[in-house]
Amino acid sequence: MLDDLPPDLGRLFALRTWHAMWLQRIDDKIAAVREREAEQQHGLQARPAEPEWIVELGIGDGQPPAEVHMGSCYAAGKRRHPVGRDEARRLLASGVRACSHCQPDTALDILDLPARPALTATAR
Numbered sequence: 001m002l003d004d005l006p007p008d009l010g011r012l013f014a015l016r017t018w019h020a021m022w023l024q025r026i027d028d029k030i031a032a033v034r035e036r037e038a039e040q041q042h043g044l045q046a047r048p049a050e051p052e053w054i055v056e057l058g059i060g061d062g063q064p065p066a067e068v069h070m071g072s073c074y075a076a077g078k079r080r081h082p083v084g085r086d087e088a089r090r091l092l093a094s095g096v097r098a099c100s101h102c103q104p105d106t107a108l109d110i111l112d113l114p115a116r117p118a119l120t121a122t123a124r
Helices: 009-046 085-093
Strands: 052-056 065-070 080-083
Touching: 052 085, 065 085, 080 085
Parallel strands: none
Antiparallel strands: 052 065, 052 080
């Protein structure tokens, strides 16, 4: 038997107190981690469903629609509003730009969109 503990009661009680203190710290940390994981799980379950379509709003009075995106598009800006499928189709048909990354016009089976003005480079 390995006996590397001190022989006197004073030091044995000191070691026991020290280990009990560490055991309490470990138990507290375990409880905190379990609580954090439970909160994260609850947050994932309570998260609202991602919208199918998003309209990115412009800047200015009334915030006119600027671009239509699929709900999962990474390129959608912060000024956005969820819309339904019919509203997304109506916006695209009325000339609102379709995102070039997620291509909602293709996903909505819209073949003929109004022509957009061509971007021209300005020379200095």
